[in-house]
Amino acid sequence: MTVLVIAEHNNLSLNPVTGSVIRAAGLIDAEIHVLVAGTGCESVAEAARQYEGVSKVLLADNAVYQHHLPETLAPLLLPISENYGAILSAASTSGKNLMPRIAALLDVGQISDIVAVHSPNTFVRPIYAGNALATVESSDPVKIITVRTSAFDEADKGEGWAAIETLDQVIHQDKSRFVSENLTTSERPELAGAAIVVSGGRGLGSAENFQLLEKLADKLGAAIGASRAAVDAGYVGNDLQVGQTGKIVAPDLYIAVGISGAIQHLAGMKDSKIIVAINTDADAPIFQVADYGLVADLFQVLPELEALL
Amino acid sequence: MKILVPIKRVVDANIKVRVAADNAGVDLNNVKMSMNPFCEIAVEEAVRLKEQGLATEIIAVTIGEEKSQEQLRTAMALGADRSIWIEQSGPVEPLAIAKLLQAVVKKEAPDLVILGKQSIDGDNNQVGQMLAALCDMPQGTFAFKLAIEDGRAIVSREVDGGEQVVSLALPAVVTTDLRLNEPRYAKLPDIMKAKKKPIEHIRPDALGVAVKSSLKTLSVSEPEGRSAGVLVSSARELVEKLRNEARVIP
Numbered sequence: 231m232t233v234l235v236i237a238e239h240n241n242l243s244l245n246p247v248t249g250s251v252i253r254a255a256g257l258i259d260a261e262i263h264v265l266v267a268g269t270g271c272e273s274v275a276e277a278a279r280q281y282e283g284v285s286k287v288l289l290a291d292n293a294v295y296q297h298h299l300p301e302t303l304a305p306l307l308l309p310i311s312e313n314y315g316a317i318l319s320a321a322s323t324s325g326k327n328l329m330p331r332i333a334a335l336l337d338v339g340q341i342s343d344i345v346a347v348h349s350p351n352t353f354v355r356p357i358y359a360g361n362a363l364a365t366v367e368s369s370d371p372v373k374i375i376t377v378r379t380s381a382f383d384e385a386d387k388g389e390g391w392a393a394i395e396t397l398d399q400v401i402h403q404d405k406s407r408f409v410s411e412n413l414t415t416s417e418r419p420e421l422a423g424a425a426i427v428v429s430g431g432r433g434l435g436s437a438e439n440f441q442l443l444e445k446l447a448d449k450l451g452a453a454i455g456a457s458r459a460a461v462d463a464g465y466v467g468n469d470l471q472v473g474q475t476g477k478i479v480a481p482d483l484y485i486a487v488g489i490s491g492a493i494q495h496l497a498g499m500k501d502s503k504i505i506v507a508i509n510t511d512a513d514a515p516i517f518q519v520a521d522y523g524l525v526a527d528l529f530q531v532l533p534e535l536e537a538l539l
Numbered sequence: 540m541k542i543l544v545p546i547k548r549v550v551d552a553n554i555k556v557r558v559a560a561d562n563a564g565v566d567l568n569n570v571k572m573s574m575n576p577f578c579e580i581a582v583e584e585a586v587r588l589k590e591q592g593l594a595t596e597i598i599a600v601t602i603g604e605e606k607s608q609e610q611l612r613t614a615m616a617l618g619a620d621r622s623i624w625i626e627q628s629g630p631v632e633p634l635a636i637a638k639l640l641q642a643v644v645k646k647e648a649p650d651l652v653i654l655g656k657q658s659i660d661g662d663n664n665q666v667g668q669m670l671a672a673l674c675d676m677p678q679g680t681f682a683f684k685l686a687i688e689d690g691r692a693i694v695s696r697e698v699d700g701g702e703q704v705v706s707l708a709l710p711a712v713v714t715t716d717l718r719l720n721e722p723r724y725a726k727l728p729d730i731m732k733a734k735k736k737p738i739e740h741i742r743p744d745a746l747g748v749a750v751k752s753s754l755k756t757l758s759v760s761e762p763e764g765r766s767a768g769v770l771v772s773s774a775r776e777l778v779e780k781l782r783n784e785a786r787v788i789p
């Protein structure tokens with residue numbers, strides 16, 4: 231049965247994580263539809279139809295969908311969901327917010343954060359902060375799934391022949407209202423898709439010192455990440471947090487600076503191809519997963535690295 | 540304002556679990572169990588609302604085996620007034636948890652339900668959203684700030700791109716993120732007092748909920764391990780290795 235993918239976007243551009251969800255969807259069924267709900271988001275629909283495997287884009291374009299509130303999106307999705315064997319989204323904060331709400335309304339379970347598809351009803355997902363991988367089989371008529379996008383490559387782009395069909399329903403509700411948002415804009419690559427990530431922890435000591443990391447990141451064209459401790463201490467915003475309860479990344483190169491390597495942090499980065507750790511404490515657990523470890527003071531090493539690159 | 544706080548007994552966050560030899564699950568023998576950290580934050584937030592005079596009563600509820608009453612006692616030592624223990628052994632899927640909690644919501648009619656955003660054993664991140672759907676309540680997930688103003692909950696949420704604020708009509712569901720607060724430690728007199736607070740014991744069938752399951756765990760395996768690599772002695776050597784050995788930088 232056809233698979234529906236919920237597009238992740240900001241009304242202007244399609245987030246490439248959607249391409250990874252489409253890749254996962256293609257492992258469940260060859261026929262894929264994409265839902266683009268938002269306002270003034272034709273360009274997003276246009277981008278979605280470019281992916282290979284997508285045969286139809288459903289476009290719900292109305293001001294009520296601007297902020298993707300689950301209280302508005304779930305009733306929009308409910309009537310069309312019976313056409314699908316599975317509905318997938320990224321395991322992003324918006325996917326996590328929306329999908330369980332739909333699942334409950336459909337009276338089915340949800341399979342969170344899948345990292346592999348074994349068959350149309352068998353999936354692999356990490357549990358216990360990634361310390362175990364569970365293979366689970368779902369007997370639900372509609373499978374509601376969130377996808378760990380770092381585990382799937384972005385789908386290929388094709389001819390872009392998919393039809394765009396508009397959904398005219400307009401859902402009004404007042405129980406939940408959008409008030410405001412404060413989104414960080416950065417010139418650097420997105421954390422989730424970056425090839426190189428430079429991450430800082432409590433060892434950085436202050437927000438000002440994070441600039442040392444920024445200089446290194448600029449030299450490498452890297453995204454910046456952080457441990458929870460660095461976020462809690464206010465050195466950086468929460469959108470940079472890597473870990474069990476933050477973002478999951480799997481870049482080619484992950485450089486952990488002044489991060490001890492708690493289980494919860496490792497959960498977010500241990501699938502990186504090459505891991506580098508820079509830490510004064512030779513016993514820090516981060517060295518147990520690092521391909522290259524440097525036991526040294528970050529305040530000495532960071533300027534040296536910057537000069538060498 | 541009445542607040543319901545669903546809490547879960549889980550493996551302690553500091554423990555690195557091992558996959559059981561038969562690959563049926565993880566080995567939980569003699570492992571330290573605690574309240575899910577996000578649930579502790581939920582309890583703390585409810586207690587703060589009560590201390591501010593905004594909440595009148597806090598009810599902790601858990602679905603679990605007999606020993607999960609320990610976590611209810613902890614919640615009451617932290618400030619919950621009373622508890623409900625829904626007895627159920629073995630793992631229960633989030634949808635069934637949400638249905639049981641929905642029955643409790645019907646019975647207790649809370650103005651606010653505060654849950655953790657995620658249980659650190661199953662890493663589901665589902666129950667709060669499912670409960671909100673079943674009760675037709677609005678949801679404020681991943682909260683790092685919560686205020687009650689003019690009969691609405693103003694929830695500041697951690698989202699991938701930064702922060703978002705939503706305003707929710709009460710009754711509403713809120714799920715907690717780590718930054719919402721720092722839970723207090725229970726003091727000895729409060730732990731003693733908590734022993735006298737009531738725990739109501741209910742069985743799922745008494746709530747009219749059939750606990751169903753639609754997800755079968757076929758196997759649980761150890762992820763591919765990483766082993767420690769090499770120590771380098773200088774920044775120069777590191778750059779050299781990254782360039783010529785790992786070839787991850789130009």
Ligand SMILES: Cc1cc2nc3c(=O)[nH]c(=O)nc-3n(C[C@H](O)[C@H](O)[C@H](O)COP(=O)(O)OP(=O)(O)OC[C@H]3O[C@@H](n4cnc5c(N)ncnc54)[C@H](O)[C@@H]3O)c2cc1C
Nearest residue numbers: 431432433457458459473474475476488489490495510528
């Ligand atoms: C439920 C739960 C969920 C969590 N989720 C996450 C998550 O998603 N992500 C996450 O990261 N954490 C998470 N945590 C927190 C986690 O347990 C750790 O507390 C956190 O990762 C520690 O961050 P850190 O390594 O920066 O700090 P610390 O553990 O304090 O380590 C700092 C390190 O810096 C080193 N250092 C100090 N000075 C220098 C110097 N001058 N040069 C070099 N090195 C130096 C020290 O040797 C030390 O190893 C979670 C915790 C819980 C309970």
Ligand SMILES: Nc1ncnc2c1ncn2[C@@H]1O[C@H](COP(=O)(O)O)[C@@H](O)[C@H]1O
Nearest residue numbers: 545546602654655657658663664665666
């Ligand atoms: N067995 C349970 N009993 C009570 N509350 C639960 C239970 N399981 C989950 N919850 C609540 O739902 C939150 C999210 O859990 P989950 O969806 O399993 O990640 C937890 O932090 C708890 O607040």
